[in-house]
Amino acid sequence: MPVDVVGKVTEKRLVARDTIRIAIDAPEVAKDARPGQFVMICNTVPTFDPFLRRPFAITGAEWGRIELIIRVVGWGSALLANLSEGGEVRILGPLGNGFPDPKGGVILAAGGIGIAPLLFASRRWPSAELLYGEPSLDWVCDLSREKFCHFELSTDDGSAGEKCNVVKLLRKRLAASPLPVFACGPEPMLEAVAKACKRAKVDCFVSLEEHMACGVGACQGCAVLTKDGYKRVCKDGPVFDARKIEWGKR
Amino acid sequence: MSKLAVSVGSVRLKNPVLVASGCFGVGREYGELFDLSLLGGIVTKTVTREPRAGNPAPRLWETPSGMLNSIGLANPGIEVFIEKEIPFLNDVGCAVVVSIAGKVFEDFEELVRRLDPIECIDAIEINVSCPNVKEGGLAFGTSPETVESLVATLRPLTAKPLWVKLTPDATDIALIGRSAVNGGADALCAINTLTGMEIDVGRRVPRIGNIFAGLSGPAIRPVALAKVFTLHSALPDIPIVGIGGISEAGDAIAHMLAGASAVQVGSGIFRSPHLPLEVIRGIAEYCEFFDFAGARDITGALIIEG
Known part of the structure; x- marks a missing residue:
């Protein structure tokens, strides 16, 4: 079950050009997270520009911490990349389905x-x-x-x-x-x-990646066309069997 | 009666805060995050007679202090809605308002007939203001004659309250509101999203698959307040449900001061899933601090000097 909590940024480092890796203290989010799931995060400051949260795939969920890699692609990610250690974010997750358990090698x-x-x-x-x-x-x-x-x-x-x-x-x-x-x-x-x-x-x-508003499956904004019709990337995905995707079609 | 309880016509709400259509599904997803019975009510995602797949992607684009959406009333149709969603709504423990839309009058009539016998439905919201469908949306909602005759057609079909959701795109919202009331509407909901558009100048294409989309979020709050105030001034005896740009309790209170009996929280939920509960708490604190006997006394309490 997802939760919405405020978490402290406990670690931050530059890992590549325009790319930071942060750890957020959020045990409630971390405890059930599985690979392929994601979180929606935003600043805690009471401002509404940018208005929406940003989805980020979970890079790690150990010791009660959620790790994320944030690459600056626009304004929202730029603001989040500016967070400093000790700063706080609102974090909603874990969201989505995640990868299936591989039976052997993958x-x-x-x-x-x-x-x-x-x-x-x-x-x-x-x-x-x-x-x-x-x-x-x-x-x-x-x-x-x-x-x-x-x-x-x-x-x-x-x-x-x-x-x-x-x-x-x-x-x-x-x-x-x-x-x-x-x-x-x-x-x-x-x-x-x-x-x-x-x-x-x-x-x-x-x-899959898509612009999202709610992140929980309520708004149907992140639709992807599949062989079974439109699916929600946030709730029915973000992980899909590749054979089901109608590639290149909207 | 609790201090927070309000009425929208004959519909009693335990508090003035509903969640707006299209932002909440029927509550299944957000029901994992908080207790839905704490809400004043849920307005469902709009249901249509036949299933609708919705509009082509991309359906979303963020804008300064807001967002554009063009979902296109994606929904499974009334048959599946009644079979799958009504049992869920029956147990939510708050008021249930079902939003409906159609391409032609017969669609609306059929929807009202199907919903009329369902006990857990407290009111029906007639969506004649969706900017993202070709027929039945704005085309209906900007014509006073069409709105009046649609509501008059539906009125005899049910004893349930009929709420009419209005578009801010109409030249004179009071004229449309009065038409709805003449047709037999019990309450007016204002506002739906504003028609908007964004362009990717590099690729020279619209940001949204359907070109046009509905603008919501804090950016539209001043427009919404002006429309609510205009409606309340023109039709002081008609209950108004204020919608548009509610991102904190103060925004909801502003809607009520402008004349709304209740409010609907929409896309603000996307940023803060617990927003409806924060707004309920904030309204209670406001009543306490400013000595309002109850939330219902905030409605229309705006002071206009001079």
């Missing part, structure tokens, strides 16, 4: 800030392998504190890891041994991941 495919929920997955399921792509080295999140059983990095310009995109890494990996895939990233990447998984005949679950 490949995590992260594009850009899509790394956020997949780090949580890699901690929860230590046999998971992580493939991570960014445009260039400056965008690559500092993952020096993480442990992976297998990790591959790609950048579009070759400034770190292999010079390709993460979908290419995935295709190579699937050719070696087919495993189910959990993916998060921009929509064109997810569509390509879904295609690669279909070809390799493996299950694929994608975590």
Whole structure:
């Protein structure tokens, strides 16, 4: 069950260009959180501009703390990235369905800030392998504190890891041994991941991103078109079986 | 009778705070966060005769101190609503107002006929002000003749109170309000969202799939207060339910001072799920501090000097 609480920011560090990682003390939110779920957060100051909360995938939920990776993409995320240690945020969660429990090994495919929920997955399921792509080295999140059983990095310009995109890494990996895939990233990447998984005949679950108002399933604002009609990204997702998504259709 | 209790015509509410249509579903989701029986009432997501899938995405865009939405009255239709949602609403422990919309008069008539025998429904809100549908929304709600004749058509079909939700897009909201009352409306709800639009100048496309959308949030509060005040001045004996930009208790009190007997909290819930409860508490404190015997005494208590 989600709760809405005020939590203190206990840790904050810059992990990549325009990207911070924060820990928020929120035991009630952390206790039942699972990888793929998200929270809606806003400042505690009584101002209404920006009006809506911002959804963020949960990157960690240990020791009563919710960890988030926030990449500045606009005004709302910029304000939240300006929070300092000791500051407070309103945090509503955990929300959404999360990834299913993998029965054995699983490949995590992260594009850009899509790394956020997949780090949580890699901690929860230590046999998971992580493939991570960014445009260039400056965008690559500092993952020096993480442990992976297998990790591959790609950048579009070759400034770190292999010079390709993460979908290419995935295709190579699937050719070696087919495993189910959990993916998060921009929509064109997810569509390509879904295609690669279909070809390799493996299950694929994608975590979608959409503008949200309520985050709990009440407003129906974050609709995504699926083979079963419109679904709410916040409540029916954000994790969907990739085969169900009507890619590129609104 | 509790200090917070108010009446909207014949509908008794334990407090003046309802949640607005479209922002709360029927309460299932927010019912996980707080006890729904603490509310004055729930106005359901609008139900239509047939199921509606809703408008193409994107359906949302945030604006300065507000938001645009174009959901397009997505709902499962009256059949499923009665089968699945009424049993839930039967147990919520607060007033239940069902919002209805249709493309033609016959749709509204059928909806009222279906809802009339259901005991847990305290009132029916006629939505003739949705900016996100082609037929039956603004096209109805901006025409005094259509509003009067629609309400007059529905009036004989049920003894339940009929509330009419008005659009701020009408040239003269008092004219539309009076038409609704002439048709037999028991109360007026004001306001629905304002028609709005945003443009992505880089890609040269509208931000919303349906191009037009409804503006809500703190940005529209001054418009809402002006409309409530205008309606109350023109029709002092008709109960008004104030809606628009309520983000804290003071906003709800402002609506009541302007003439509202009760209020509906809408998109403010998205930022603060517990907002309706904070508003209820704030109204109680206001009554205490300013020596109002009850919340009902705040209605129309605005002081206009000179």
